[in-house]
Amino acid sequence: MQSINTTKEGIEVRPGQVWQDLDKRMSGRKKIVLEVIDGKACMDGSPSTKVSISRMHKSSTGWVLIKNVA
Template identity: 45%
Template structure:
């Protein structure tokens, strides 16, 4: 991990954390994701509770820079176990 893995709010993004998406376009602002890994400022995540037609989960890469509170930002829901 490095400084690129720290949000504007000073939170170090780590595998196992659960984040809430504030973007109203994503399931009414109720989408949560779990961080799978963090590489050079990118958080690779799996969407919780939603799967593709083939049964596999949705995965995405989020910029750690965007992981902060705001209209289209993110909030940490729970730390890694």
């Protein structure tokens, strides 16, 4: 069974990872995951962003992992 903190592609979302928003309206913004709570990734920035991990996959309005952590 897949964890609620794992994407459809099998990537475990963890603090320190850098993700890029693929929505063309967001101009390729990149966000750093600060914490992961109950299937949601809390990200840096102003305003701070909270994204459901179920949305974090490659699609026109999804997210793609840019930099992983060790």
